[in-house]
Amino acid sequence: MKTSIFLTVASTTPLKKADLTFVKFNLQLRLKNCYNLDEGQIMAKSIKYYLKNLSWINSLFLLLTPPASITLTVLWIYFDGFDWRLLLLGIFFYILSGISITAGYHRLFAHKAYDAHPIVKIFFLVFGAAAFQNSVLKWASDHRIHHSEVDTESDPYNINEGFFYAHMGWILLKEGNHFNDKYVKDLSRDKWVLFQHNHYFKIAGFFGILLPTLIGWLCFDTILGGLAIGALLKIVILHHSTFFINSLCHYIGTTPYTDSNTAKDSWFMALLTFGEGYHNFHHYFQADFRNGIKWFHFDPTKWLIQFLAKIKLAYKLKKTPDFKIMSAKLNMKLLQIKKGAKDIDDMAILEIEKMKEKAIESLRHLEELNRKYQTAKDKLPSFSVLEIKEKMALAKVEINYNLKKFEYLIQSYNSYRVA
Numbered sequence: 449m450k451t452s453i454f455l456t457v458a459s460t461t462p463l464k465k466a467d468l469t470f471v472k473f474n475l476q477l478r479l480k481n482c483y484n485l486d487e488g489q490i491m492a493k494s495i496k497y498y499l500k501n502l503s504w505i506n507s508l509f510l511l512l513t514p515p516a517s518i519t520l521t522v523l524w525i526y527f528d529g530f531d532w533r534l535l536l537l538g539i540f541f542y543i544l545s546g547i548s549i550t551a552g553y554h555r556l557f558a559h560k561a562y563d564a565h566p567i568v569k570i571f572f573l574v575f576g577a578a579a580f581q582n583s584v585l586k587w588a589s590d591h592r593i594h595h596s597e598v599d600t601e602s603d604p605y606n607i608n609e610g611f612f613y614a615h616m617g618w619i620l621l622k623e624g625n626h627f628n629d630k631y632v633k634d635l636s637r638d639k640w641v642l643f644q645h646n647h648y649f650k651i652a653g654f655f656g657i658l659l660p661t662l663i664g665w666l667c668f669d670t671i672l673g674g675l676a677i678g679a680l681l682k683i684v685i686l687h688h689s690t691f692f693i694n695s696l697c698h699y700i701g702t703t704p705y706t707d708s709n710t711a712k713d714s715w716f717m718a719l720l721t722f723g724e725g726y727h728n729f730h731h732y733f734q735a736d737f738r739n740g741i742k743w744f745h746f747d748p749t750k751w752l753i754q755f756l757a758k759i760k761l762a763y764k765l766k767k768t769p770d771f772k773i774m775s776a777k778l779n780m781k782l783l784q785i786k787k788g789a790k791d792i793d794d795m796a797i798l799e800i801e802k803m804k805e806k807a808i809e810s811l812r813h814l815e816e817l818n819r820k821y822q823t824a825k826d827k828l829p830s831f832s833v834l835e836i837k838e839k840m841a842l843a844k845v846e847i848n849y850n851l852k853k854f855e856y857l858i859q860s861y862n863s864y865r866v867a
């Protein structure tokens with residue numbers, strides 16, 4: 449597809465298509481070479497393109513809410529005086545809507561990583577709408593396309609088109625509307641999802657703006673404070689913390705599970721995004737209800753889902769088997785070795801691969817035994833339970849041994865190469 453567009457650019461047709469190509473596919477250099485345009489001319493053309501293709505409603509909302517929230521905050525402090533209770537009100541609504549986007553819009557609706565009681569669904573639909581990030585149907589359609597077409601021209605927030613484009617530029621343009629009902633057929637059968645879609649602006653306006661403003665007025669005697677902190681500032685911070693997932697989480701961090709796309713793992717980004725910063729894991733195992741898989745990984749969205757499961761309001765939590773996660777990690781390590789090697793020693797690689805397979809197989813075996821143990825521990829005679837436990841202990845020893853040998857072989861192979 450890129451080749452055909454390049455040919456269009458290179459032909460003698462007017463620059464209309466090329467303008468689009470410039471913004472959409474980052475072909476400044478080609479434009480420059482084909483038309484002999486200087487930097488200033490290219491910039492002028494791109495600005496012209498942006499202006500011509502702006503989605504005015506989205507742009508005005510996204511560009512005006514930040515200065516409006518700051519101005520109103522200053523006016524609130526000036527006229528009514530700072531009140532920390534208003535700050536708490538803002539944080540309260542921020543958490544309600546933020547977690548509704550990550551646990552609701554993202555993991556429940558877009559990925560179906562678990563199922564939830566209708567009360568929970570309705571809560572997420574209401575406070576997710578209050579974050580002003582579109583209805584679940586549109587949000588999930590964009591997000592599912594992002595996962596299936598990641599880093600390509602069809603990815604709605606393709607990071608290869610630049611940081612700004614992936615962060616919010618795509619929403620400013622008319623082409624940002626990627627809604628495709630074929631991606632959300634399952635969701636459009638859900639009556640609550642449809643209701644939210646049809647009444648989106650009313651729900652968002654009431655719960656996102658009117659309710660915090662009313663609480664500010666009725667409880668703390670300040671309309672300005674409620675509007676500035678509980679409504680606008682909350683919306684602005686929520687926007688950008690979600691946008692960070694599409695921009696920074698494809699920009700900074702590590703790639704422990706796959707390097708086949710630009711998604712990265714970063715504990716720092718997890719702090720800013722209710723735990724969504726483990727984005728490399730998420731892109732590889734998108735159906736998993738967790739993003740941070742270790743207990744110490746900061747993933748409040750995962751903790752909320754686990755809590756909901758405990759009180760029977762969430763169920764069918766999807767969890768990737770540990771052996772699959774280990775397999776992805778070890779494969780990445782092996783891949784790095786192969787990429788870094790000039791002259792690959794086939795025998796050494798073969799040996800490392802063998803240890804990798806053995807470690808994965810032992811873990812898979814342990815998980816199978818564990819499943820058997822959990823389902824049968826109350827029904828089987830005690831000697832059979834003891835036998836399973838012994839087998840589990842042996843499998844653990846095997847895993848440790850094989851992993852250590854895998855690491856040792858990798859280290860010795862690296863030091864051999866350096867030497």
Ligand SMILES: [Zn+2]
Nearest residue numbers: 693694711727
């Ligand atoms: Zn992503």
Ligand SMILES: [Zn+2]
Nearest residue numbers: 559591730734
């Ligand atoms: Zn996702």
